[in-house]
Amino acid sequence: MFFRDSVKARFEMGPHWIYLKLLPILFASLNTKGIQEICNPDDLKEAGVQAAAVGSDVHLICNNTEHDVQWNLNGEVIPESVNHVTRDGHLNLTDINLEANGTYTCRSKRSGAHLYSSTLLVGYPPKRPSLSCRSPNVNTIQCTWSTEQNNSIPTKYVITCKISENEKKCVFKSTNTCTIEANLQFLVVYKITVTSVNELGCSASETLTRHQRDILQPDPCTALQGQPVQGEDQQIWVTWQYPPTWMKHRGLYLLRFKLQYKATLASRYQEIITDKTEYVIMDARPGAQHVLLVSGQDKYGNGQWSIWSQEVIASPWKHNNRKSRDTKTIYKVFLLVAICIIVFLLLVGVVALTIVLRRHTLQHRQMSGDRQTQQRLKTYEENVSHVELLPTEPSVIAADSLTQPSNIDHMNPEYFLFRNEG
Incomplete structure (x- = not known):
């Protein structure tokens, strides 16, 4: 603590401290000299x-x-x-x-x-002008300032622009507007001052010290329009174009856009941000007029948004009359009825096919049973004809052999008769 205080005391007592005290006075005198050179009534x-x-x-x-x-x-x-x-x-x-x-x-x-x-x-002597500058594109800085009102004495304006102590020329476009060539010097500090001069004196504005990237502000977007999407009563197709002063830089320096829209009777705007120059609004109010606005800014957020474009009024798709709406409704109902009829026919077809298959199966089974029955009857008739050729004397067949079915032909009618009587 003592060492720091002692060093401070020595510094304040030495010549360096005197130089530091004189620096503000020196800069003020230089600035006054510069103003006096400009201010020459x-x-x-x-x-x-x-x-x-x-x-x-x-x-x-x-x-x-x-x-x-x-x-x-x-x-x-x-x-x-x-x-x-x-x-x-x-x-x-x-x-x-x-x-x-x-x-x-x-x-x-x-x-x-x-x-x-x-x-x-x-x-009156000139008032202190209010200076503002913006960069409408990457190559240009445009400055404007307030002018004298209700003053009969002509007033001249002098613009000084310095970049690292080097002066840049500001080309006048009107009495209160001039343009400076920037040449893509985003990281360079610009010092810009405007001085108003008349025969009664002069007055300089506050020096504007800015980087170009901080004052980058595109001109308003152009050709904004909204068109209905055919058949869609909640959609509006919105398109716009880059500002003319930015078109030649569009290949390297892109913009992003902010679109605002609302129904004319609504109180709040809805807002979207996009890199494209078109957008389809999907939630428009059916049958209502909508207000559209668009603004642009450097794609990476440098500088400020441009002022809003002119308002454009657009509406979503509107059906011409009730007849077209009824036609659309009838078409939907007809389509629904046609689908129901097709489904019904398919079901009827499936049921009919099932019935045919079942009937065919039953007929096949019946035919198979008839063939078996006919075969059995034929076999039976053959056996009967064979039995008729045998002797009919009961004594010929031994009594004990009647109890043994194995010794009797199973197709013999007498066997069946015997089994039935038993």
């Missing part, structure tokens, strides 16, 4: 024109040899609203206001000769 003066501030006093001299003269303002007698006094050919204006603007002429009352004329511009 004498460059704006014109012959026969005099500027004066509201509330000041102005003294005009007609002719040192003529004392009886007539002063006029814009060819007429000076109004009483302009405080003035004439003495010995001189005109004294006090606490002037904006009504004192105009051309003052002096004529001799005796000869009527024109002796003197001068234009007086009454106004």
